[in-house]
Amino acid sequence: MSEIRVSTIVNEGNTDGPLLAGITSVTDATQSTSTTTGAFVVSGGVGIAKSLHVGGNVTVGGTLTYEDVTNQDVIGLATFRSGAQFGASGVGGTIRANGDTTLAGVVTATSFSGDGSALTGIADTANV
Numbered sequence: 120m121s122e123i124r125v126s127t128i129v130n131e132g133n134t135d136g137p138l139l140a141g142i143t144s145v146t147d148a149t150q151s152t153s154t155t156t157g158a159f160v161v162s163g164g165v166g167i168a169k170s171l172h173v174g175g176n177v178t179v180g181g182t183l184t185y186e187d188v189t190n191q192d193v194i195g196l197a198t199f200r201s202g203a204q205f206g207a208s209g210v211g212g213t214i215r216a217n218g219d220t221t222l223a224g225v226v227t228a229t230s231f232s233g234d235g236s237a238l239t240g241i242a243d244t245a246n247v
Contacts, residue, residue: 154180 128137151157191197202215212222 129135130137145159147158149156149158154160199214200216202213204213205211206223210224212220212224214220
């Protein structure tokens with residue numbers, strides 16, 4: 120097998136990087152433990168026009184933003200641009216982006232605001 124050893128590869132016009140057509144493989148057993156280690160290190164941004172498959176773990180050092188997501192498993196803090204729905208039909212709720220909340224099931228709270236005139240399913244008495 121032949122080897123080519125160079126420090127920099129540019130395109131023919133020396134204006135950009137080379138265009139790699141077809142399947143390009145990087146084969147090495149080096150594990151990545153940071154942004155500067157591993158078999159393939161990219162020091163600039165990466166644009167991916169099609170699907171991405173990751174066979175191992177993914178570590179994100181900044182903010183992970185993604186669109187068109189139906190199901191999310193979140194541990195820790197999450198922000199939701201358009202609100203969040205949780206639970207199953209009949210038990211769960213929706214928190215909309217403006218803060219309005221709809222809950223189904225039992226709600227326990229230390230206090231409520233308002234006069235209670237729109238409450239249903241409670242005893243008809245002055246002392247509830």
